[in-house]
Amino acid sequence: MGHVPVLLEEVIEALQPRDGETYVDGTFGGGGYALRVLQAANCTLYGVDRDLDAIERAEELAAEEPRLIPLMGRFGDLEPLLLNAGLRAVHGIMLDIGVSSFQIDQGERGFSFMRDGPLDMRMGQSGPSAADVINSLSEPDLAAIIRQLGEERQARRIAKTLVERRLSQPFSTTLDLAETIEQAVGGRRGKKTHPATLTFQAVRMFVNDELGELARGLAAAERMLAPGGRLVVVTFHSLEDRLVKRFLRERSGETGGGSRYLPERDKGPEATFTLPRRKAIEPSEAEIAANPRARSARLRVGVRTEAPIWDKDVDSGMRLPSLSDVEIAA
Ligand SMILES: C[S@@+](CC[C@H](N)C(=O)[O-])C[C@H]1O[C@@H](n2cnc3c(N)ncnc32)[C@H](O)[C@@H]1O
Known part of the structure; x- marks a missing residue:
């Protein structure tokens, strides 16, 4: 089964693709987004993904559609990726954060607690896997990840169970992890969602450094968008939406520097974005009914001004263990 794009028409309306311009997905x-953009205007589209499977799909499509140019890499590295492709600025950047249905549906990628497979969860094909994380980090580090990225209230109990269990047998499969978590929290107790949902989400976000990538991707968009260029971001998680909202409000001068209401001496750098709308765009009831995965989607859009980039990193707001602390099993 394929991936049903979420908020597709809203994304196109926010991006406003035009003939002759260059866009980045x-x-x-x-x-899904990329092909719809190419349909909406006679433009060029660079399709970036860190997942080799996605890039192979892009290459198949590009064989028929020369305006699509696949680029393998992480959007956190968008600036070097685009510069290497010979681009100094683009007219629009779209980000649709999270995993695709292709990734979830393939048991062997290890994202799903409903399909047995190796405990992997990497979107790219390098770095530590979910098994490496669960089998090597300390109990407080695991608890911090599960608590902060999963907002799981039983994080400490789950981390303790995982560390005790791995002493006798390290984790290697998704169903083993899901069942151990279920036992740790005392079964399903009539809940609609599986007790491992939040832990799986947290470990996936950690393994792929998803908030760090988003923070770097937003900063890269500020660098690579031409004046008038549009940044369109769809998130599925409140931690991510909060980061996008804070970034756009700050860089549009609503918080911190840039406000025109502050006295001259208190003014920060000039705003690098304007916000066509302050509030996030949410999916319609009809879209949620047709595609329940759309339920938590939020779309935000910013339009790049001519102001110079801010010399300031975007803080993901998390204080988590480092991926480099994870021991990778041989
Ligand atoms: C929700 S899907 C995008 C679906 C797409 N909009 C469509 O309509 O088909 C997210 C995709 O982004 C990729 N991805 C996630 N984080 C990434 C990152 N930091 N850099 C590059 N690709 C990333 C994933 O591998 C996945 O293929």
Whole structure:
């Protein structure tokens, strides 16, 4: 089964693709957004993804559609990726954060607690896997990840159970992890969602450094968008939406520097974005009914001004262990 793009028409309306311009889809996935942009205007589209499977899909499509140019890499590295491709600025950047249905549906990628497979969860094909994380980090580090990225209230109990269990047998499969978590929290107790949902989400976000990538991707968009260029971001998680909202409010001068209401001496750098709308765009009831995965989607859009980039990193707001602390099993 393919990936059903979420908020597709809203994304196109926010991006406003035009003939002759160049756009970037930083999360190509199944190409749903990318193909719709190419249909909406006679433009060029760079399709970026860190997942080799997605890039292979993009290459198949590009064989028929020369205006699509696949680029393998992370959107956190968008600036070097685009510069290497010979681009100094683009007219629009889309990010559709998270995993694709292709990734979830393939048991062997290890993203799903409903399909047995190796405990992997890497969107790219390098770095530590979910098994490496669960089998090597300390109990407080695991608890911090599960608590902060999963907002799981039983994080400490789950981390303790995982560390005790791995002494006798390290984790290697998704169903083993899901069942151990279920036992740790005392079964399902009539809940609609599986007790491992939040832990799986947290470990996936950690393994792929998803908030760090988003923070770097937003900063890269500020650098690579031409004046008038549009940044369109769709998130599925409140931690991510909060980061996008804070970034756009700050860089549009609503918080911190840039406000025109402050006395001259208190003014920060000039705003690098304007916000066509302050509030996030949400999916319609009809879209949620047709595609329940759309339920938590939020779309935000910013339009790049001519102001110079801010010399300031975007803080993901998390204080987590480092991926480099994870021991990779031989
Ligand atoms: C939700 S899907 C995108 C679906 C796409 N909009 C469509 O319509 O088919 C997210 C995709 O982004 C990719 N991805 C996630 N984080 C990434 C990152 N930091 N850099 C590049 N690709 C990333 C994933 O591998 C996945 O293929």
